[in-house]
Amino acid sequence: MNFHERSGRYRLLLLGCMACIASAPSAWAREKHPSGMTSRAPAIFMPQPMPDRPTVFRSAAGVPGHAYWQNRADYAIHATITPETRTLSGEETITYTNNSPDGLDEVWLNLDQNIYQPGARSQFASDRFSASRTDGVRIEKVVVEYQGIKKEISPVISDTRMQLRLPATLRAKGGRARIHVTWHYVVPGPWGGRTSVTPSRNGDIYEIAQWYPRMAVYDDIRGWDTAPYLGQEFYLEYGNIDYRVTVPWNYTVAGSGTLLNPDRVLSAVERRRLSQAARSDTRVMIRTAQDVTDPGSHRHDHGNATWHFRMDNTRDVAFAASPAFIWDAARMNLPSVRGVTKGPHLAMSVYPVEGVGADGWDRSTEYVKHAIEYFSAQWYPYPWQNAINLGGHGAGMEYPGIVFDGMEDRGPQLFWITTHELGHGWFPMIVGSNERRNAFMDEGFNTFIDVYASDHFNHGEFAPKKDNEFAPQTGNPADDIVPLLRDRDAPTLMTPSDLVQEKYRHPVTYFKGAYGLKLLREQIIGPERFDPAFRRYIQVWAFHHPTPSDFFRFLGSETGEDLSWFWRGWYFENQAPDYACTAIHPDTNGYRVTVRNKGGLPIPVVMQMTYMDGSTQRRTIPTEAWYQHDAIDVPVTTHGVLRTVTLDPDHAIPDIDRTNNTLRAP
Structure with missing residues (x-):
């Protein structure tokens, strides 16, 4: 032809x-x-395009593809705190490995401390960090070492990013360079965030985080991901971090990872108590309130001391230092599996005397121990040796191996904030999603797992989990979320993190993000399929960088469900279920009940029939019922006399109008 x-x-x-x-x-x-x-x-059932297409790097099943790659950043850092000037100074060597298929002519680093500079972009984008002002980080010197040649580089600094134009192209698929950076900055005062120094009764508390120049991520999605730091946390490469912190002799340092030189910085009494804690399921005091005011309780009595830590396979480290710290610890019982740092594993709490109290930090280590053990058993084993809860200004902020909470926290609030921040050890510290862009994969996923942790702890002592940002507080998310679903101005979960207004950050990112997974687990998929799939998602993407597209594809493939309608309605749009029982007709074998779908999110709904004798009968109307109709007749076979029909009798789904959910039989 x-x-x-x-x-x-x-x-x-x-x-x-x-x-x-x-x-x-x-x-x-x-x-x-x-x-x-x-x-x-x-339209809800039409195919939902994902933001990212499947490639050889990321498969259509939502798992890393056969050609998946990820760059690596290993650090050796020596930092010093000078209390007289509240200055943190440091020298670091970054060993950067380019595993990508691209040669790199430049590299980018994050300088998060520049968020405090006058005129920083963050101050125009958000008022969350307006309380503190510093000159930011001062880069004293940068030297790049590659192919045996060292060359000093003049960095190009733009707000919170630093660009280094390399003297030679860094080879693809394994090229390795060493980057030496010398820097210092003044630690900002208390404000409740990343790096701060806060006064306490027995001395200043330094909470040091997002503190050293850190490599930006180069990946297969955007190349260099150089979003300026506007307050939405971080996105970093994995590697091993060896760091030393020099402080005055009477300071105690608590940091991410494992303390490598306890014999050089801890007294014999402290070391003996730590050994006892490693065998105890209840807390052992390492430093008591009496020790805090006793100069003889320290290993040294003058000068400085250098604390040496190491953390492997991590995207970050943080630490705290103060002469005011009380310190207690207990052992954590973790699964003995491959990939978990060898024990002893210790749950620790470090806090000033302001935190002492039976309903306060006296119970912190109990909460730490429960959170790490529960999340390890339920989802994925905790991979590091220690987990630390730090009582300071009250940042409510997480880092690998250590979290910063408030010294004044008490009761349920201390339990909830401790469990939530430690849950971030899984999202995004183990599963390394991009929280600067997709906050729901960080805050939403973590809020989801800590809801169940609240139910589990001490027979539900602090259940159900509540959060002051969510109103009204009925304890039932199906009811609490309705005002948000009715809000026409509310952003979607797929809205980039920096574009979400502060008033919506918790209700959308945390609450809606978590509740979406709860709906999937309890109403749409079922725990028997959801839980193994969610565990495998963590396992497959542990220490890697999944995107929303990867998660959506993975969960659909792993559970055997076409969930495109749910991704569209809950994540890409702000749809909600709205069912109505509109008619009850006597039929040959019983009744026909007419149910109408008036909403945009057809979550499976339970229909309960209540009979005159008080007995009940239930049927579940699946999502598929609405593929071709917005109204269906449900046959009800019975020999009894029907009294009422109720849709969603348990308030298990967020039906936005319940006034028409119950109908009395004629």
């Missing part, structure tokens, strides 16, 4: 198809339903 013949036939075929389409009922056209309603193919 020549070209002209093929073209003619194709034109005839196309015209025929167009004629058929014109004469056939549209897939979107309404058709008459026997009950007088109409039917349609709703």
Whole structure:
């Protein structure tokens, strides 16, 4: 067949198809339903495109592809605190490995401390960090070492980013360079955030985080991910971090990872108590309130001391230092599996005397121990040796191996904040999503797992989990989230983190993000399929960088469900379920109940029949019921006399209008 013949036939075929389409009922056209309603193919069920396409790096099943790669950053850091000037100074060597298929002519580093500079972009984008002002980090010297040649580099600093133009292209697929950086900055005063120095009764507390120049991520999604730091936490490469912190002799340092030189910085009494804690399921005091005011309780009595820590396979480290610290610890019982740092594993709490109290920090280590053990057993083993809860200004902020909470926290609030921040050890410290862009994969996922931790702790002592940012506080998320679902101005979960207004940050990112997973687990998929899939998602993406597309594809593939309608309605849009029971008709074998779907999110819904004798009967209407209709007749076979029909009797789904959920039989 020549070209002209093929073209003619194709034109005839196309015209025929167009004629058929014109004469056939549209897939979107309404058709008459026997009950007088109409039917349609709703847009919610149309295929939902993902932001990122499958590639050889990320498969259609939502797992790393056969050519997946990830760069690596290892650090050796020596930092010094000078209390007289509240200065933190440091020298670091970054060993950066380029595993990408691209040669790199430049590299980028994050300078988060520049968020405090006058004129920083963050001050125009948000008022969250307006309380503190410093000159930011001062870069004294940068030297790049590659292929045996050292060369000093003049960095190009733009707000919270530093660009280094390399003297030679860093080779693809394994090229390695060493970057030496010397720097210092003044630690800002208390404000409740990343790095701060806070006064306490027995001395200043330094909470040091996002403190050293850190490599930006180069990945297969954007190349260099250089989003300026506006307050939405961080996105970093994994590696091993060896760091030393020099402080005055009477300071205690608590830091991410394992303390490598306890014999050089801890007294014999402290070392003996730590050994006892490693065998105890209840807390052992390492430093008591009496020790805090006793100079003889320290290993040294003058000068400085250097504390040496190491943490492997981590994206960051943080530490705290103060002469005011009380310190207690207990052992954690973790699974003995591959990838977990060898024990002893210790749950620790470090706090000033302001935190002491039976309903306060006296119970912190109990909470730490429970959180790490529960999350390890339920989802994925905690991979590091220690977990520390630090009582300071009250940042409510997480880092690998250590979290910063408030010395004044008490009761349920201390339990909830401790469990939540430690839960971040899994999201995003183990599963390294990009929290600067996709906050729901960090805050939402973590809030989801700590809701169940609250139910589990001490027979539900602090259950259900509540959060002051969520109103009203009924304890039932299906009811609490309705005002948000009715809010036309509320952003979607897929809105980039920096574009979410502060008033919506908790209700959307945390609450809606968590509740979406709860709906999937309890109403749509079921725990028997959801839990193994969620565990495998953590396992597959542990210490890697998944995107929302990866998660959506993975969960659908792993559970065997087409969840595109849920991704569209809950994540890409702000849809909500709204069901109505509109009619009850006597039938040959019982009744026909007409149920109408008035909402945009067709979550499976339970229909309960209550009979005159008080007995009940239940049926679940699946999502597929609404593929082609917005109203259906549900046959109810019974020999009893029907009294009422109620949709969603347990308030298990967020139906935004319950006034029409119950109908009395005629």
